[in-house]
């Protein structure tokens with residue numbers, strides 16, 4: 001059976017999503033992976049041929065010649081750089097439809113173009129801080145894990161979209177343990193690593209330096225690592241975060257588990273912004289995304305680099321194929 005196409009959700013219409021859908025199709029039309037956009041063809045800049053579809057089964061015939069579009073209504077035109085809360089329901093609905101298509105075996109998985117969380121909250125009372133948490137809800141999963149992956153580095157934030165001041169109290173042994181287990185399983189299942197090596201960052205400067213600069217490293221992180229190491233997981237830490245991302249250090253692990261959003265995302269976006277892919281681990285379906293946001297400052301100007309979106313589509317196809325064969 002031929003591989004199923006990937007559902008690409010349009011994300012925030014005022015951002016660079018629509019133009020990325022077009023450039024991604026131009027790049028992939030001959031060699032794939034095949035995908036279809038869930039969005040409004042009227043929001044496309046109009047530089048490439050596109051064709052409306054009713055069903056993902058039509059994608060294979062259309063893809064070499066036109067970008068297939070499964071229509072999503074947004075109720076208003078797009079103004080690049082100016083998010084409109086009126087689009088919020090359409091943005092959310094596109095994600096819900098992609099999940100349905102992946103879960104019902106009509107799509108290999110989903111690749112999501114960036115959303116603007118505030119517009120979704122203002123326009124539709126969106127109660128989730130990002131795709132990751134929303135997809136966990138749609139997939140009926142209590143705990144999902146955000147991983148950003150590039151050929152140079154993989155990182156996982158244990159706490160995700162919360163204020164920095166809330167991190168210490170959100171960081172619990174259970175959360176850390178679950179995150180490590182889900183990451184370990186995800187690297188085996190989706191990245192083909194039979195015995196993943198994980199490096200775990202401390203929370204505090206110098207990983208607390210023996211309690212002189214904070215105690216979470218020794219009181220909370222170390223005991224969890226000890227327990228999981230005894231079970232046979234290959235873990236190292238808590239490590240001082242400032243010295244675990246240089247080139248030689250990165251050779252010693254397959255993924256870095258970090259305690260908060262920016263501890264994880266700054267190193268990967270600094271090292272490899274163009275090739276980073278955001279993957280959600282622990283879901284019953286495949287989800288990837290480019291690592292960047294809506295880039296309102298360049299939306300509609302033809303400046304958006306499609307590399308991360310291309311990597312995200314390729315990784316979704318690879319993960320979908322691996323899960324099909326498992």
Ligand SMILES: NC(=O)c1ccc[n+]([C@@H]2O[C@H](COP(=O)([O-])OP(=O)(O)OC[C@H]3O[C@@H](n4cnc5c(N)ncnc54)[C@H](O)[C@@H]3O)[C@@H](O)[C@H]2O)c1
Nearest residue numbers: 113114115116117289291292293294295297298303304305
């Ligand atoms: N997956 C997602 O849905 C996702 C991911 C990250 C950020 N966001 C959202 O995006 C919005 C803007 O976030 P931000 O400004 O922090 O980050 P951003 O990634 O949108 O932009 C940061 C800088 O990088 C540039 N840039 C981003 N993508 C680019 C590309 N493909 N090609 C060329 N230049 C690119 C932008 O022009 C900007 O100068 C926020 O609402 C944020 O929540 C969404």
Ligand SMILES: N[C@H](C(=O)O)[C@H](O)COP(=O)(O)O
Nearest residue numbers: 130131132133278289291292
């Ligand atoms: N935290 C992500 C980043 O900064 O790249 C981003 O906000 C995307 O998160 P979701 O995939 O949960 O929307």
